[in-house]
Amino acid sequence: MPLKPDRKWNHAATSTADAAIPQREVRPKQELLEIVDQYDNTSVNEHLEFLRDPYLRRYAPANGPNVMVSNKEEDINLQSVDLRQRLDPEVSEAIQKLEEIVLLKLRRPATTDLDEVFDRYLALPEPRASHMTARLRHQLLAVLGMTERKDSKSMLRYFSVVTDVKNSGFPLTLFEWNTAMSFASRYVGRSTEVEVEAALHLWREMEQVAGVRASEVTFNILFDVSSKAGKFTLAEMIYQEMITRGFQFNRYHHVSLIHYFGLKRDTSGMRAAYKEMVESGEVIDSVVLNSIISGFLASGEEPSAERVYEKMKISARGISAIPDRNYSMQKNITKILMMFARVGKKHPDMRPNFQKTALISPDLQTYRLLINHYGPRLGDLSKVAQFLDEMKLFEVQLHGAIFLALFKAFGKHGSAGSDWSAARLVSVFNAFLDALDSGTEGLYISTWMAMAILGAFARFSSRDQMLDIYETLRSRWNLDTVNSQFMMDFLQRLMRQDVYLWQRRIKLSGGRE
Numbered sequence: 001m002p003l004k005p006d007r008k009w010n011h012a013a014t015s016t017a018d019a020a021i022p023q024r025e026v027r028p029k030q031e032l033l034e035i036v037d038q039y040d041n042t043s044v045n046e047h048l049e050f051l052r053d054p055y056l057r058r059y060a061p062a063n064g065p066n067v068m069v070s071n072k073e074e075d076i077n078l079q080s081v082d083l084r085q086r087l088d089p090e091v092s093e094a095i096q097k098l099e100e101i102v103l104l105k106l107r108r109p110a111t112t113d114l115d116e117v118f119d120r121y122l123a124l125p126e127p128r129a130s131h132m133t134a135r136l137r138h139q140l141l142a143v144l145g146m147t148e149r150k151d152s153k154s155m156l157r158y159f160s161v162v163t164d165v166k167n168s169g170f171p172l173t174l175f176e177w178n179t180a181m182s183f184a185s186r187y188v189g190r191s192t193e194v195e196v197e198a199a200l201h202l203w204r205e206m207e208q209v210a211g212v213r214a215s216e217v218t219f220n221i222l223f224d225v226s227s228k229a230g231k232f233t234l235a236e237m238i239y240q241e242m243i244t245r246g247f248q249f250n251r252y253h254h255v256s257l258i259h260y261f262g263l264k265r266d267t268s269g270m271r272a273a274y275k276e277m278v279e280s281g282e283v284i285d286s287v288v289l290n291s292i293i294s295g296f297l298a299s300g301e302e303p304s305a306e307r308v309y310e311k312m313k314i315s316a317r318g319i320s321a322i323p324d325r326n327y328s329m330q331k332n333i334t335k336i337l338m339m340f341a342r343v344g345k346k347h348p349d350m351r352p353n354f355q356k357t358a359l360i361s362p363d364l365q366t367y368r369l370l371i372n373h374y375g376p377r378l379g380d381l382s383k384v385a386q387f388l389d390e391m392k393l394f395e396v397q398l399h400g401a402i403f404l405a406l407f408k409a410f411g412k413h414g415s416a417g418s419d420w421s422a423a424r425l426v427s428v429f430n431a432f433l434d435a436l437d438s439g440t441e442g443l444y445i446s447t448w449m450a451m452a453i454l455g456a457f458a459r460f461s462s463r464d465q466m467l468d469i470y471e472t473l474r475s476r477w478n479l480d481t482v483n484s485q486f487m488m489d490f491l492q493r494l495m496r497q498d499v500y501l502w503q504r505r506i507k508l509s510g511g512r513e
Helices: 029-033 044-052 089-107 114-122 134-144 152-167 174-186 193-209 216-228 232-244 251-263 267-279 286-298 302-316 327-346 348-355 364-377 381-393 400-413 422-437 447-457 463-474 481-495 498-508
Strands: none
Touching (some): 029 267, 044 232, 044 267, 089 134, 114 152, 134 152, 174 216, 216 232, 216 251, 251 267, 302 364, 364 381, 400 447, 447 463, 447 481
């Protein structure tokens, strides 16, 4: 059967300032390919073709649907506020305060809270967007998009300003449309058909109403949300539309394609996508390898995932200290790696030097994936203990996500006489409280964390003990009225279950944990 030739993609990237990175041994392409255990000598296009025709009956595909996007011209150069216009003194003062806090947030992101920025915006009289210059409008939207955790609150905050801007007749830039699309698709932990439809609606409005042509970033967002929501046919259509428009592949697209095959449980396709990324000249780092590990674990190929992890550990041994990658640092690292890929395409002899600057050592996300798989899913305490010890060895900072996985594991596998015992649960809970009281970064009490903790203790504790645990959490948690009522309802449902009465009888009869 004749096979289609492999496509060779070009790779676009954005530039940024270089950073001082310790020099290490150059990793040739073959060494990067050997990180993944085996390949099936197939291309990404072959796997996509197989998914479109899973039985390979070789029937000619039906015509269409051919997605046609309007290219309508729109006059978006609307006038902004006339700076010579005399405003009410109170309005002028409110605008000045807003401008000051927006500029401060842009210059020093960590010093200003977004709630405070939004409150300054709400202090403007309606229509609020009409009182701001175009520069301030765009700066405000850029600031409101600077959030590490996209949730319903940050999404509503951003869309509130977007709605005001649109209702006032002012245009949005391509970056602002993409940010809105990202909020609409990623404000929940698990994407569904609702988020897919919201993203598609914004795409149609952007191109057909506002006349703003989509970019490669737009298609990457659409492909990502479609894949995560399980809309694989739609994801393939978006992928083909991106190719039809001639967009150049970059780092984001390659990683999204690896993640796509991982969600499909197609590890052969995932290997092909990784191989294509290496051969295209993109820089491989921990983010890429974490995506590989995630796909292997989801597909039940634990040995392959552990092989990649072992390769990452070997790389970490030559590093004195692995830097903590916070949100801002990770964004800057990604920009640098994309710049390296772009320069490496023009100067192939420089690619090995670029690859040696990338860290492929285990990071927080690596251990988050492994502990969530071997803990809550498999209940393998010995493996979880190994990963926790190696986190400490490689100086990876403990994070709330690790504690959440541990409490979920106790809630699912905990019982008297098992490895997930009450004594170990108490030890983990005390460690959590100590880290919380010491102000560990990335550690806080949320409804998800509290529910996991209470669910874990519900396997062992009496009603009075459960109330004591909840009071311990509540004393360290600034609960609002809504969340307080939600947690009380959850706690009452837990304590009504018959399992607690049974466990209490076991304890009273002299049963041992």
